[in-house]
Amino acid sequence: MSEETIVNSPAGPSVLTDVFARRLNYLRVSITDRCNLRCVYCTPQFDAIKLDHEEILSYEEILRIIRIAASLGVEKVRITGGEPLVRRGVIDFLKRLVPMEGIRDVSLTTNGVLLRDRIDALWETGIRRINVSLDTLRPDRFRSITGMDAFERVWAGIRAANEKGFHPIKINVVALQGINEDELVDLARLSFRYPFHIRFIEYMPIGECTKVRGAGLLTPDIQKLLIDAVGPLIPVDPAAFDGPAKRFRFEGAMGEIGFISAMSEHFCNRCNRLRLTARGAIRPCLLSDREIELKSLLRGGAADEAIAERLKEAALQKGAEHHLGLSGDCIQGRMFAIGG
Numbered sequence: 001m002s003e004e005t006i007v008n009s010p011a012g013p014s015v016l017t018d019v020f021a022r023r024l025n026y027l028r029v030s031i032t033d034r035c036n037l038r039c040v041y042c043t044p045q046f047d048a049i050k051l052d053h054e055e056i057l058s059y060e061e062i063l064r065i066i067r068i069a070a071s072l073g074v075e076k077v078r079i080t081g082g083e084p085l086v087r088r089g090v091i092d093f094l095k096r097l098v099p100m101e102g103i104r105d106v107s108l109t110t111n112g113v114l115l116r117d118r119i120d121a122l123w124e125t126g127i128r129r130i131n132v133s134l135d136t137l138r139p140d141r142f143r144s145i146t147g148m149d150a151f152e153r154v155w156a157g158i159r160a161a162n163e164k165g166f167h168p169i170k171i172n173v174v175a176l177q178g179i180n181e182d183e184l185v186d187l188a189r190l191s192f193r194y195p196f197h198i199r200f201i202e203y204m205p206i207g208e209c210t211k212v213r214g215a216g217l218l219t220p221d222i223q224k225l226l227i228d229a230v231g232p233l234i235p236v237d238p239a240a241f242d243g244p245a246k247r248f249r250f251e252g253a254m255g256e257i258g259f260i261s262a263m264s265e266h267f268c269n270r271c272n273r274l275r276l277t278a279r280g281a282i283r284p285c286l287l288s289d290r291e292i293e294l295k296s297l298l299r300g301g302a303a304d305e306a307i308a309e310r311l312k313e314a315a316l317q318k319g320a321e322h323h324l325g326l327s328g329d330c331i332q333g334r335m336f337a338i339g340g
Helices: 057-069 089-097 115-125 138-148 150-163 181-194 219-229 296-300 304-317
Strands: 028-029 076-080 106-110 127-134 167-175 195-202 247-248 256-260 274-278 281-283
Touching: 028 057, 028 181, 057 089, 057 274, 057 296, 057 304, 076 089, 076 304, 089 106, 089 115, 115 127, 115 150, 138 150, 150 167, 167 181, 181 219, 181 256, 195 219, 219 256, 274 304, 281 304, 296 304
Parallel strands: 028 076, 028 274, 076 106, 106 127, 127 167, 167 195, 195 256
Antiparallel strands: 247 256, 274 281
């Protein structure tokens, strides 16, 4: 089936399953398109138009969608943005989400700028797993990549999360040639000092990707760098609720190394997720511009059953694989608006 094919099959059973028999039990939820950083690969140097407040789903609307998704078999939810910690009321929202019936795992992705100040409140929500984006260990380079002099704040937040007991703490590193390739080994070596999961992510061409300086490094290139400098990568067996990362560790390391290889090694055949954007659309695939709109149903008085049918429809729109290669094609959506 091609990516362009629109499936009009009747709604399936009460569990979200696509036409390729993949069970979709993972929902990534963007609660805002606002961010306090301007990373070069996510919000390149242009004036991005943000959503008006009334265009963004309310917390009540988001919780309703998640509750309906849980009734269809979704068990894992990751909260993203933009930067989720900039949205007012996020802590109370998380306190309502974590104990929701049917949801077994709730995690948060953050850029870490506000993490230290929110660490106690986050712990009280019941969340225990967080991902923090950190592409460099150099304060000057951090400023160059993100547009803000905030490295020390982010690193303090990561250490505070570790001391509080969050686990695993995953450090997301987008590997870019000419930008941070000379630090990948140092970042990997953090796994010897801390129980962190260092995850190297191939750059995905989303939005104004032609504006990004440097080319994305692919997993085989990163692995060679690490093996040559540090030593063999020992495979780690996947665990429940694992995402797409392939997991490894170095001999004697406290933490792990992971690789998310969306470009060099498509993992579409085991993709188990849908994405809810802040403006109320379901994206069956990150690397496709196809969306299924939900907001009008929510605000038009639709019953839960109608929203459930729309979620099932979204599952049936999920293609066999994405069609982005290494030819320079881009997705038109913006990463900060999709939620990654």
